[in-house]
Amino acid sequence: MPETLSQLLDDSVLAMPIAAGLIMGALTINVLMLVWAERKVSAWIQRRMGPTEVGPFGLLQTLADMLKLISKQLITPSNVDKPLFHLAPLLAFAPVIAAVALMPFSKSLILVQNDFGLLFVFAFGGIAVIAIFMAGWGSNNKYALLGAIRSVAQSISYEIPLILSALSVVLVVNAMGFTLASGGSIVVANGLDLSHIVMAQDQHGLWFVLVQPIAAIIYFISALAETNRAPFDIPEAESELVAGFHTEYSGMRFSMFFFAEYTNMLIVSMLAVVLFFGGWDGPVLPGPLWFFLKSYMVIFVMMWVRWTFPRLRFDQLMTFCWKVMIPLSILNLLATAFVVAVL
Amino acid sequence: MGYFGKVLSGFGSLLTGMRITFSQFAKTFFGRKNVTLQYPKEQPKLAPAFRSAIKLIRFEETGTHDCVACKACERICPSYCIKLSGGKVEGIKKKRVAEFEMDFSLCSLCGLCIDACPTDTLEYSKVYEEAGYNRDWRVDLVAEFREYEAEFVEKQRVIEEKAATAKKAKAEAAKKAKEAKKAKEAEKAKEAEAEAADTAEKPDTAEKPPALEAKPAKADAPAKAEVPTAEVPTAEAPKS
Ligand code: SF4
Ligand code: SF4
Numbered sequence: 001m002p003e004t005l006s007q008l009l010d011d012s013v014l015a016m017p018i019a020a021g022l023i024m025g026a027l028t029i030n031v032l033m034l035v036w037a038e039r040k041v042s043a044w045i046q047r048r049m050g051p052t053e054v055g056p057f058g059l060l061q062t063l064a065d066m067l068k069l070i071s072k073q074l075i076t077p078s079n080v081d082k083p084l085f086h087l088a089p090l091l092a093f094a095p096v097i098a099a100v101a102l103m104p105f106s107k108s109l110i111l112v113q114n115d116f117g118l119l120f121v122f123a124f125g126g127i128a129v130i131a132i133f134m135a136g137w138g139s140n141n142k143y144a145l146l147g148a149i150r151s152v153a154q155s156i157s158y159e160i161p162l163i164l165s166a167l168s169v170v171l172v173v174n175a176m177g178f179t180l181a182s183g184g185s186i187v188v189a190n191g192l193d194l195s196h197i198v199m200a201q202d203q204h205g206l207w208f209v210l211v212q213p214i215a216a217i218i219y220f221i222s223a224l225a226e227t228n229r230a231p232f233d234i235p236e237a238e239s240e241l242v243a244g245f246h247t248e249y250s251g252m253r254f255s256m257f258f259f260a261e262y263t264n265m266l267i268v269s270m271l272a273v274v275l276f277f278g279g280w281d282g283p284v285l286p287g288p289l290w291f292f293l294k295s296y297m298v299i300f301v302m303m304w305v306r307w308t309f310p311r312l313r314f315d316q317l318m319t320f321c322w323k324v325m326i327p328l329s330i331l332n333l334l335a336t337a338f339v340v341a342v343l
Numbered sequence: 344m345g346y347f348g349k350v351l352s353g354f355g356s357l358l359t360g361m362r363i364t365f366s367q368f369a370k371t372f373f374g375r376k377n378v379t380l381q382y383p384k385e386q387p388k389l390a391p392a393f394r395s396a397i398k399l400i401r402f403e404e405t406g407t408h409d410c411v412a413c414k415a416c417e418r419i420c421p422s423y424c425i426k427l428s429g430g431k432v433e434g435i436k437k438k439r440v441a442e443f444e445m446d447f448s449l450c451s452l453c454g455l456c457i458d459a460c461p462t463d464t465l466e467y468s469k470v471y472e473e474a475g476y477n478r479d480w481r482v483d484l485v486a487e488f489r490e491y492e493a494e495f496v497e498k499q500r501v502i503e504e505k506a507a508t509a510k511k512a513k514a515e516a517a518k519k520a521k522e523a524k525k526a527k528e529a530e531k532a533k534e535a536e537a538e539a540a541d542t543a544e545k546p547d548t549a550e551k552p553p554a555l556e557a558k559p560a561k562a563d564a565p566a567k568a569e570v571p572t573a574e575v576p577t578a579e580a581p582k583s
Contacts, residue, residue: 044371045364049379217354308364309357324350 072251084138089256092131095124104195106287117194147244151235162222164329165215198279223268269298398468416456424449
């Protein structure tokens with residue numbers, strides 16, 4: 001299957017649309033299931049039942065919601081900045097697809113092989129910030145603008161510990177050489193290549209969460225903030241800002257933001273799996289299955305966190321980032337660099 | 344506590360919070376115990392003393408309610424939510440309610456009407472699904488009793504008739520009993536007299552003279568007895 005797929009992708013003119021369609025379809029199903037899972041997990045944590053009516057165990061509930069959203073009228077408020085307003089949902093939507101394409105699902109199943117995959121994933125995450133700010137600014141609505149400002153401040157702040165913690169993993173990988181399974185030769189590992197990160201863990205039989213526990217925790221917390229999830233969901237804080245940056249969006253445009261948000265969850269979880277939990281590495285089951293299993297475990301923890309902690313205040317959020325996360329991640333990076341240099 | 348101590352203790356408290364939510368999650372997910380009541384599919388268990396809107400009791404003996412339209416409930420209701428009418432029903436002595444209009448939207452479930460009812464025919468019901476769709480939403484509490492009403496009236500009429508005839512019969516029986524008693528007493532008196540006469544006139548015993556003497560005594564007795572027997576029924580009547 002991977003062979004035929006990659007052949008198809010290599011040879012055909014249809015490669016682009018086919019790949020895009022595959023990713024889109026998979027991501028849509030993923031989002032539908034994630035929303036369902038989120039509702040179920042929240043219900044179970046609160047001793048409720050969650051959706052039960054549509055389909056078995058309410059599985060089709062989000063599909064019904066999706067149909068409803070699709071059938072809704074697209075409202076464009078009269079005083080919005082039209083180009084920005086229309087472009088923002090697309091801009092939020094497109095980079096998440098690109099980021100998923102970079103992920104190494106298994107040794108052979110990598111849709112886009114790139115030497116600097118890690119960098120690209122973070123770069124695509126950066127575009128999402130721009131999209132959110134465009135949406136907030138273009139909406140010409142105070143709540144949307146406040147939400148967008150908060151979001152930008154938050155994303156920019158938390159990107160620093162996020163990248164610093166990923167960087168300490170990169171240092172570790174760079175320090176390790178590993179033998180490629182096919183060639184049998186020692187290759188200098190490239191820590192920015194996502195598949196190399198996994199291979200390094202695979203070969204040494206050691207998940208980096210054990211080598212870099214502090215980086216893993218910092219990464220996870222920053223990832224929560226990056227994806228605007230509770231307790232860092234102040235950009236959309238319902239109780240303060242109506243709905244934050246997407247206040248003025250309705251129907252499909254709103255669901256595009258929604259789609260981007262949940263896919264972002266998947267992306268940061270996949271990245272967490274690549275960086276700290278050994279990627280496709282696992283016994284018995286095929287690689288991609290392990291990869292997704294681990295990713296969804298990380299997502300489960302994200303949901304668990306969301307339904308446990310209350311939302312932070314904005315100053316607490318900033319204090320936490322600048323006074324705790326960034327110093328800790330810098331210390332961690334320095335320590336890692338020191339150890340790597342000495343060894 | 345230094346900087347790192349603070350960070351560590353904060354992290355520890357986060358973990359505590361997550362442990363708590365996970366224990367709840369596990370109780371629902373593995374223990375299959377949740378607090379949701381799937382309402383239309385499941386019915387709630389009502390407490391024994393659950394008090395909902397009032398209703399008329401259907402008594403087993405009569406097969407219907409026992410409201411006599413006395414309006415005690417209407418008068419005592421602090422929310423003015425009862426409006427009833429009724430009165431004499433052809434054929435029976437009892438008054439009956441014809442219409443018992445309840446405005447459940449006003450009822451405060453205070454229970455005063457239940458206490459006030461002289462025939463104890465009101466009680467709290469257990470309905471909790473009542474809903475009104477307009478402002479003057481009224482429920483006729485006797486509506487469900489209408490089909491039994493004719494039957495009840497018929498039965499009641501028969502009962503009353505029987506009671507009346509029984510009463511008459513009783514009164515008559517009592518009268519007769521009294522008469523008989525009086526007669527007996529008179530006879531006894533006469534016998535005693537006769538005996539007295541017998542003993543007195545023993546020496547020249549003659550059967551005839553005492554018989555002759557007894558005759559006026561016998562005629563006298565009923566005349567004497569008539570006065571009390573006439574009084575007896577009037578005195579007994581209110582009792583029965
Ligand atoms: S319970 Fe109280 S408020 Fe309700 S009908 Fe009876 S007297 Fe009126
Ligand atoms: S107090 Fe009782 S008997 Fe009198 S009208 Fe009310 S329900 Fe009927």
